Amino acid sequence: MGIEQSAITALMKSAISGGIIFCGIILFEGIKMFLTASGGIAVSNNIKGGLQSVHNIFKKAILNKGLLLVLLILLIFVPFALNNYYIDILTITGIYAILALGLNIVVGLAGLLDLGYIAFYAIGAYSYGILNTEFGIPFWPALLIGGLLAAFAGMFLGMITLRLRGDYLAIVTLGFLMIVHLILNNWDSLTHGPNGILGISSPSIGKFVFSEPIHFYYLILVISILAIFIINRINNSRIGRAWIAIREDEIAASAMGINVTTMKILAITLGASWAGVAGVFFAGRYSFISPESFTFLETVIVLSMVVLGGMGSIPGVILGAALLIILPEVLRGFQDYRMLVFGGAMVLMMVFRPQGLIGNPRRKIELMPVNRE
Amino acid sequence: MFLQQLINGFTLGAVYALIALGYTMVYGILELINFAHGEIYMLGAYITIISLSILTITGLTSKSLILSLLIVLIITTIISGAYGLTMERAAYRPLRHAPRLSPLISAIGVSIFLQNYVMLTQGSADKIFPHILPPGGLSMADVTLTYMQMFIIITSVFLMTALHTFIRKTRLGKAMRATAQDKKMASLVGIDIDTVIMVTFITGSALAAVAGFMVAMYYGLVNFYMGYVAGIKAFTAAVLGGIGNIQGAVFGGFLLGILESLGAAYISSEYKDAFAFIILILILIFKPTGLLGERVPEKV
Numbered sequence: 168m169g170i171e172q173s174a175i176t177a178l179m180k181s182a183i184s185g186g187i188i189f190c191g192i193i194l195f196e197g198i199k200m201f202l203t204a205s206g207g208i209a210v211s212n213n214i215k216g217g218l219q220s221v222h223n224i225f226k227k228a229i230l231n232k233g234l235l236l237v238l239l240i241l242l243i244f245v246p247f248a249l250n251n252y253y254i255d256i257l258t259i260t261g262i263y264a265i266l267a268l269g270l271n272i273v274v275g276l277a278g279l280l281d282l283g284y285i286a287f288y289a290i291g292a293y294s295y296g297i298l299n300t301e302f303g304i305p306f307w308p309a310l311l312i313g314g315l316l317a318a319f320a321g322m323f324l325g326m327i328t329l330r331l332r333g334d335y336l337a338i339v340t341l342g343f344l345m346i347v348h349l350i351l352n353n354w355d356s357l358t359h360g361p362n363g364i365l366g367i368s369s370p371s372i373g374k375f376v377f378s379e380p381i382h383f384y385y386l387i388l389v390i391s392i393l394a395i396f397i398i399n400r401i402n403n404s405r406i407g408r409a410w411i412a413i414r415e416d417e418i419a420a421s422a423m424g425i426n427v428t429t430m431k432i433l434a435i436t437l438g439a440s441w442a443g444v445a446g447v448f449f450a451g452r453y454s455f456i457s458p459e460s461f462t463f464l465e466t467v468i469v470l471s472m473v474v475l476g477g478m479g480s481i482p483g484v485i486l487g488a489a490l491l492i493i494l495p496e497v498l499r500g501f502q503d504y505r506m507l508v509f510g511g512a513m514v515l516m517m518v519f520r521p522q523g524l525i526g527n528p529r530r531k532i533e534l535m536p537v538n539r540e
Numbered sequence: 541m542f543l544q545q546l547i548n549g550f551t552l553g554a555v556y557a558l559i560a561l562g563y564t565m566v567y568g569i570l571e572l573i574n575f576a577h578g579e580i581y582m583l584g585a586y587i588t589i590i591s592l593s594i595l596t597i598t599g600l601t602s603k604s605l606i607l608s609l610l611i612v613l614i615i616t617t618i619i620s621g622a623y624g625l626t627m628e629r630a631a632y633r634p635l636r637h638a639p640r641l642s643p644l645i646s647a648i649g650v651s652i653f654l655q656n657y658v659m660l661t662q663g664s665a666d667k668i669f670p671h672i673l674p675p676g677g678l679s680m681a682d683v684t685l686t687y688m689q690m691f692i693i694i695t696s697v698f699l700m701t702a703l704h705t706f707i708r709k710t711r712l713g714k715a716m717r718a719t720a721q722d723k724k725m726a727s728l729v730g731i732d733i734d735t736v737i738m739v740t741f742i743t744g745s746a747l748a749a750v751a752g753f754m755v756a757m758y759y760g761l762v763n764f765y766m767g768y769v770a771g772i773k774a775f776t777a778a779v780l781g782g783i784g785n786i787q788g789a790v791f792g793g794f795l796l797g798i799l800e801s802l803g804a805a806y807i808s809s810e811y812k813d814a815f816a817f818i819i820l821i822l823i824l825i826f827k828p829t830g831l832l833g834e835r836v837p838e839k840v
Binding site for chain 2: 274278279280282327328330331334335337338339341342343345346349353414463467470474478503504506507509510511512513514517518521
């Protein structure tokens with residue numbers, strides 16, 4: 168009798184919450200209708216105006232070289248004012264910034280959707296984990312090897328799917344992540360399954376071993392600046408312009424003599440290599456890795472950073488990374504609702520502000536819905 | 541053993557085929573991979589659990605099992621159809637003329653949103669689905685076809701036939717085919733494209749939700765992330781048969797179900813979920829148009 172009773176209450180609870188889900192969806196629809204109705208347009212314009220002014224402030228700040236220098240100096244000296252916990256959060260922000268910069272090459276610059284991006288991060292982390300614990304290979308060569316292995320995996324997936332329509336890439340990479348996860352969990356002799364790999368050594372230079380959070384902070388700062396520099400250079404090169412052309416009109420681009428397939432494969436390869444580098448750093452920082460750190464949710468978080476910050480904009484995705492790591496830390500109660508908000512935000516951003524918080528103006532024109540029919 | 545695996549695979553395939561139909565129909569008309577489709581399947585499973593429990597409380601299930609199953613099916617179809625409709629209105633319609641990347645990202649957003657909504661409201665633990673069909677089934681030698689499998693196969697074949705008739709014989713079905721061929725031309729001859737797209741989403745969602753219902757009964761378990769793997773597999777089935785092709789999706793679904801079942805039995809059960817992916821890769825390398833699909837040149 169007791170079991171039945173509890174079953175019934177559980178079922179009633181689920182009935183009620185099911186109703187809530189449905190009402191939530193209806194409410195969402197209602198808000199949308201309100202926003203598109205005449206009265207709502209004013210409200211939505213106000214929101215848009217607010218976003219625009221935030222955008223303008225950031226844009227001015229970013230164009231100003233002096234301010235960039237101030238920011239850099241601030242980033243160098245800020246850890247002295249913080250305790251280890253906050254330094255660690257900044258380090259995590261750095262890891263995610265590199266991930267977001269890498270994904271930005273694929274999503275923002277080349278306009279392809281890569282949903283298995285975290286698989287490359289996992290490849291980087293596990294290649295250092297395995298190479299170090301089994302063969303004693305130190306951090307620095309592993310940084311290169313991890314990046315290269317991830318790049319090869321990206322190239323392989325790109326070569327299979329990118330001869331075809333770009334949409335397939337999304338689902339193939341998603342499947343790839345699923346497979347990587349299966350292997351990490353089941354190939355016990357190599358990956359130690361769900362238990363993960365323990366005791367990966369920290370990076371060192373000569374006698375100096377990176378051990379304090381602040382050491383890792385400076386290391387990730389250097390890697391991030393390197394990533395920003397390299398990606399910015401690529402973006403402003405022939406390759407970057409080819410990507411813009413492909414994004415805007417694939418057929419026209421190929422008529423102009425751009426090898427569309429090669430350029431797309433290059434984008435996913437370069438993106439994957441940065442994920443690999445970030446993965447090696449992650450393994451070196453925490454000296455412990457397990458499959459749990461490399462789930463689909465992580466991909467979603469990184470994708471949200473890119474979408475929120477502004478696809479194709481380097482300062483944008485860095486801002487996105489900073490916001491999405493630091494905000495949940497500040498708003499503790501928000502943690503449970505984080506993914507819900509990210510999902511909803513992705514839809515809202517696409518509908519109302521596809522270029523992101525700091526998008527580049529060219530991208531804004533591209534992303535405006537055009538009636539081609 | 542082999543025959544048993546074939547039957548199991550056929551049952552699984554029926555489910556994949558039902559989900560794949562929704563992918564292929566939406567893709568045929570909008571050229572959009574609807575990532576949230578797997579979530580509708582998951583929602584379908586939850587809606588059935590909820591409505592079935594309400595019926596149990598009213599005492600209907602103990603009086604007439606068939607009637608209550610029918611009612612549950614109807615409720616599931618209606619509610620999940622409403623979800624599909626809402627999804628299209630809120631997340632895809634505003635982006636119909638946007639570049640291809642925008643609706644894809646929006647679709648992922650919807651998928652994450654729904655998954656987490658269900659997790660927050662229903663809890664992250666697995667939910668147990670009550671055994672309502674009698675256990676056992678028809679046995680011959682050492683091969684058994686359970687009542688559950690019979691129910692799944694009969695229901696899906698019925699739904700597929702109904703869909704086929706709908707698309708082939710009715711006016712709306714004709715409009716759907718016309719829209720899939722050429723949206724602009726279809727609108728010029730007076731077809732309301734918006735209605736057609738709405739109907740496509742509603743039908744696709746209803747089919748996926750019924751699939752969710754049947755899987756929930758088959759495995760007896762429901763959780764909020766079940767749509768993720770099922771979505772990838774159903775998409776593989778759609779690509780296997782040739783995406784955009786309705787018969788192809790059904791064929792691909794059954795083929796994938798059987799291959800997976802045989803693979804799990806004879807090769808490795810740990811890597812069961814990997815077979816779909818390997819098949820997807822092989823198809824994309826060797827026959828990207830799918831088994832029944834035809835090559836469509838990209839339109840300018």
